[in-house]
Amino acid sequence: MNDYDKNTAFLGQWGRFQQMVFFLLCASIVPNGFAAFSVVFLTDVPSHHCMVPEVNLTRDWRNAIIPIEVVNGKPRLKRCHRYRLDVVRNLSAQGLFPDRDVNLTDLEQESCVNGWSYSRDIYQSTIVSEFDLVCSDLWKQPFTSTVYFLGVLIGSFISGQISDRFGRKPVFFATMAIQTVFSFVPIFSPSWTVFSILLFTSGLGQISNYVAAFVLGTEIFTGNVRVMFSSLGVCLGFAIGYMTLPLLAYFLRDWKSLLLAISLPGLLYLPLWWFIPESPLWLLSQGRVEEAETIVREAAKMNKVEAPQVIFDQDYSVCADDTKAHPRQHHNVFNLLRTKDIRNTTLILCLVWFTLSTGYFFLSLNTSRLHSDPYLSCFISAAVEVPAYISSWLALRYLPRRLSTIFVLLLGGVSLYFIQLVPESLSNLSIALEMLGKFGISTGTALMFAYTAELYPTVLRNTASGTCTTVSRVGSCIAPSLIHLSEYFKYLPYITVGTLAVMSAFAAFFLPESFGRPLPQTIQQMHSMKFPFITRKDRSKPVVLFESQL
Incomplete structure (x- = not known):
């Protein structure tokens, strides 16, 4: 079995090629931070x-x-x-x-x-004042956010499988174009219904672009650079966009001007097509050895290192043992449920992703409760993510994945539980606990992107990431409605998210550990990981994979 990391070790980890791809991919994620929470200002209800x-x-x-x-x-x-x-x-x-x-x-x-x-003290206009989403039509206000996240959900599910079949690079640029175009077109919406349909389409490209960029970088980089990109790089790119959003909204208080401002940066990324390569690892998984070798040789030239005469053998395989006979065997979401080990891992990861997404979007969309100024509230909520992502990077470098995941889930869950014990007179303490909860959940979100990518082989990696992200988006869809549970009991949303976090921490105890291991390239290599509470007798049984499972 060939090892991609060893075969490309001559490139080094941080040459000119890796630096260029690293910063371009991180920059491409900044608009995701704009788009994800623009609904905070677009759908806010003025007095x-x-x-x-x-x-x-x-x-x-x-x-x-x-x-x-x-x-x-x-x-x-x-x-x-x-x-x-x-x-x-x-x-x-x-x-x-x-x-x-x-x-x-x-x-x-x-x-x-x-x-x-409508009062114009804070906003010149929002879609609420534009389309009168108040009184009998007030239900449309949170439903607008739900529609957007439904688009994100479907986009996550579709893009993962398309990316595994047609390549990381085409899907990356296609979803970036969808997000850019359909962030701009809603400006011309004649009604709330048309606006919602266009916003749904924008959601199709939002997280799909993020996941495609993440997986592309994860497969191009190696060693510590891979860890830094998958935790600190992409997450800080997102946080920069998120922190910039309230600044744009503060100076552009009309919803149409805000949409125009967050869509224009997408046009700057069109020239990146000629600078960002396809994933060599994905090309090898498709049997396209010559194309992969061409990309690696170009990288060697940029890094000013000499490439060996033969980088990959013509029969190079990063799929399963019989890939030579079936080099273009495609995989889908059902491969994530075929065997017991993969199925258990997938179900646990889906629960953890769902919990983190529900908590993350509930706390992010709930920023109006932090401070009377929504711009300051949004900025505080975004700024908390910077230390969270730095913490996730340090944890990924030095700590086991499973232990880190359990700790941050418990930190987020317990912090939210304690909010109900704080007296009303200590409102600042409640805010601090809520931000501590968001710190834990944001750290966990960054960890899970890297952890998930490390658990699955090349032929399933993007499908697995897309599937987990899809399940997580169910949580983001219900987050706007979860906020309204406070009308029945003020602390019910916090108790709900805290309970989910504690349950997920317990479930994460049964995940395999990937710390210090190379990325699995075959389904068999995934089976060789150490699963908790699997006896030596069970692990000694050979894993038999049929052609339909490969």
């Missing part, structure tokens, strides 16, 4: 109340026509009702005064038949 048309009303009656309600102990203007305009107009014409001559509680109320008036 609003029923519009009062220009009719003959005294100043006192114009100020009193909107009833007052108490929400969370604070008075505010009612958002969906006003006193009947014809009644108020007659009372005003008679010279009567509200509260002095007329008891307002006795007046009949009506819905906002003339539309709504």
Whole structure:
């Protein structure tokens, strides 16, 4: 069996070729940070109340026509009702005064038949004010985010299998184009329905681009550079985009201007097609040895090192033992469930990914509770991810994967549990615990991208990453609705996410360890990993793989 890492060791780990690909791939992920949380500002609900048309009303009656309600102990203007305009107009014409001559509680109320008036203190406009997603249509506001994440879910599932079949590079650029185009086109939406459809399409490319870039880099880099890219590199690229988003939103307070700003950077990445190569490891898995060797030789020239006369034998195989007879055997999601070891690993990883995604997006979309200024709240939530990603990189370099995953899940879960024990007077402590929970969950998310890639062989790696990401996106889809559980019990969302995190930490105890091992290149190599609580007798049994499993 050939070893790709050994055959390409002459390139070194950090030459000019690796540096160029590293920074270009990381830069390509910055727009993902824009797109993922743009819904925080696009769908935010500005203060609003029923519009009062220009009719003959005294100043006192114009100020009193909107009833007052108490929400969370604070008075505010009612958002969906006003006193009947014809009644108020007659009372005003008679010279009567509200509260002095007329008891307002006795007046009949009506819905906002003339539309709504929206505050512009924070936003010039959002899609909520554009399409009136309030009162009876308020359900459309969180559902808009759910629609976007449904697109992300489907894109994750499709792109993984397409990438394993047609290559990392074509899918990487195709999904980048989809994200760029469909972040811009919604500006011209005539209705909420059209906007949602276009936003769904944008979601198809968002995480698909991220996963394709991640897998491409993971297969090109080796050693410590692979660890640094898969944890620190791609995650910091995402965090930079995420932290830049509130700055853009602060200066561009109109939703159309914000969409334009986050879509334009995608055009800058079109020339990268001529600089980012296809994954040599994927080419070898398809039997395309000459193409893989050409890429490696070009890399050797850039690194100014001499390549051996023969890098890969013509019968080089990174698939299973009989790949020579079937060099183009394709794999799909069902291969992740064929054998017991792979099936157990896949199910546990799906649970962990689901938990991390649910917690991550719940805490990210919940930023309005941190501070009265949504721009500052979003920036704080994004900034917490920087130390989280640095921690994940250090953990991937020096600590076992399974132990690290268990620890960060427990850290995130227990921190969220403790929030309900904090007195209301110590609101800053609640914020600190919530950010500590996000720190743990963000660290775990970065760990899982690398951990998952290390557990699966080349022929299944992108399919596995795409499948786990797809399952995780179910969590992101329910996160907007999870926030509304606080209407029934304030701490119910935190308890739900904390319970999921503790359960996932226990399940992660049964994952195999990949620390210090080369990337598996065949399904047989994956079976040779050390699985917890598998007896020596069980592991001594030979693994028989039929052609349908390869």
